[in-house]
Amino acid sequence: MFWWIFCFTLTMLAHDVHSETKSNLSSLKTRFEPLIDFIKCIKISESPTIPTITPHELESKNDSITKKLSCGSTPTTCKKDIYRSFDGTCNNLENPSWGAAKEPFAELVNNNYADGVHQFPETSENEQLPNPRAISLLVFPSENIIDKKWNLNTMQWGQIIAHDMSFAGRTTFINNNPVTCCDSEGQLTSDSEKNPFCAPILIPENDAVNKEDGRECMEFVRTVSTKDIDCTSSKSPSFPINEVTSYLDLSLTYGSSKKQADSLREGRGGPLKSE
Structure with missing residues (x-):
């Protein structure tokens, strides 16, 4: 998805540069300056990074919610079975943990944490990245565009594939207390300043829709990572956890x-429950 946005933006920029006169180039640069700063911080790796993690029991954790999460448990042996497993383990006999649920995501680009471990990345000038909502408004302005080739089914099919292969676990509870960074009215909460999982998105001044409603933020809670559940050392880069299998196996249904x-079955002959 990122690369689609990236290529789309460069194409749009190239088109504008071609059509704009020299006198307007300075205003064009100003318009895209936040996005250019964002792109500067991206570094492409030569190959995906697959983290090597030794999981262990989380006996030191008092949080019952966190205890339900793990870095996965690689089977020592895989039993012979004609069916694939629900959790994805042993679906690849040579690499039993590949594609399994509760495993860290592999990286297609090098992580770029500001502290090398978990803090949000910064620009090449060590400054805060541009507001993500401002980038969304810039790249996807509020316009009605009729596509002559793709319809709503394209989006829906893409969403089904995405949900089948990935689901980053969001930390909604810490020590059994709900984490809310931005409330339902769009106002910052007390958690927004003190909770390390909070990263609410502030509403920019040019956001006509949200500003008109008096909203000052959008909810954003950081995802659960290997660091949060003690699966990596305190000095190692953290990796988000995939809560579902990364196979196209209809895990969003089964x-x-x-x-x-x-829990989804009737318990009589195998049919799924229905309402």
């Missing part, structure tokens, strides 16, 4: 664990 799959 679940990504035996327990979850059983």
Whole structure:
């Protein structure tokens, strides 16, 4: 998705540069300056990074919610079975943990944490990245565009594939207390300043829709990572956890664990529950 936005933006920029007169180039540069700063911080790796993690029991954790998460448990042996597993383990016999649920995401680009571990990345000038909402408004202005080739089914199919392959676990509870950084009215909460998982998106001045409603923020809580559940050392880069299998196996329908799959069945002959 990022690369689609990236290529789309460069194409749009090239078109504007071609059509603009020299006198307007300075205003064009100002218009795209936040996005250019954002792109500067991206560094492409030569190959995906697959983290090597040794999971262990989280006995030191008092948080019952966090205890339900793990970095996965690679099977020592895979039993012979004619069916694939619900949690994705042993679907690749040579690499039993590949594609399994509760495993860290692999990286297609090098991580660029400001502290090398978990802090949000910065620009090449060590400054805060541009407001993500401002970038959205810039790249995707509020306009009605009729596409002559693609319809709503394209988006829906893409969403099904995305939800089947990935689901980053969001930390909604810490020590059994809900984490809310921006409330339903769009106002910053007390958690927004003190909770390390909070990263609310502030509403920019040119956001006509949200500013008109008096909103000052959009909710954003950071995802659960290997660092948060003690699966990597305190000095190692953290990796987000994928809560579902990364196979196209309809896990969004059948679940990504035996327990979850059983809860969706009638318990009589195998049919799924229905309402």
